[in-house]
Amino acid sequence: MDFWFLIITLGCYLLATLVWLGYLWFPQDRLHLYGTWLVGAGWVSQGAALMVQTLDLGFFPVGSLGGALGLFSWTLVAAFLFLNWRHPVKVLGALLTPLAWLLVYGSWILPHPGEIPPLLQSFWLTFHIGAVFLGNATFTLAFLGGILYLVQERQLKTKKFGFFYKRLPSLETLDALNYYCINVGFPLLTLGIVSGSLYAQYTLGAFWQWDPKETMTLIAWLLYAGLLHARLVAGWRGRRAALMAIAGFLVLLATFFGADFWQRSYHRFGDGGRFL
Secondary structure (H helix, E strand, O other): OHHHHHHHHHHHHHHHHHHHHHHHHOOOHHHHHHHHHHHHHHHHHHHHHHHHHHHHHOOOOOOOHHHHHHHHHHHHHHHHHHHHHHOOOHHHHHHHHHHHHHHHHHHHHOOOOOOOOHHHOOHHHHHHHHHHHHHHHHHHHHHHHHHHHHHHHHHHHHOOOOOOHHHOOOHHHHHHHHHHHHHHHHHHHHHHHHHHHHHHHHHHOOOOOOOHHHHHHHHHHHHHHHHHHHHHHHOOOHHHHHHHHHHHHHHHHHHHHHHHHOOOOOOOEOHHHOEO
């Protein structure tokens, strides 16, 4: 049954991508509204697919890279819909929707495990995964906002007002987007690290194993903590904040995929895409 839900999801995200690309050419509020409804419909459909998969497996389908991509895309779209309601940057949908489509497609074609290890069958680990994924989703939006900030800033500095100039919001709006996303994502990532450490103590006998994924996540946490401190104390704004948000996301990206290259990482995806 999840097959048809995923087909609907891919269709909705593809149509939403086309609508938001149309919004870039003809920035009309009705196109933004249509794109939002399509993304919302895709998110509901993907949520149904995840529910079916969870019931079949007995746990969140995160035991493989494909499953993790699927859950991350769902949390990313959820974060976007919330941001679009609370702090709308309408053009952001033109970047978000194709990314969501690619993640869902990747989750579909990559292998999924048939069984979930007993180590992963825990409410606390579910909480850990949910907090980390939601935090990473908001950091992804900060990254996309940082890209838009650098594009708009370059146009203003060079006085070469290209296609995107009138379609992008002001630098102040994009900087506020960055700050809002970091403020939301940092506590979520902190909760994810703390809950993961507590669960590691319960199952492995130590709060911290210096696993490669743990270490890289800590580096990302320190980067975002430094960014928040610099904003609050040193008054960092604009370009430096955007670059820090981009750097933090790149570390998180390396964290998500990088653990698979370390054989000793207990976070790695093993044979057949199975989480060991």
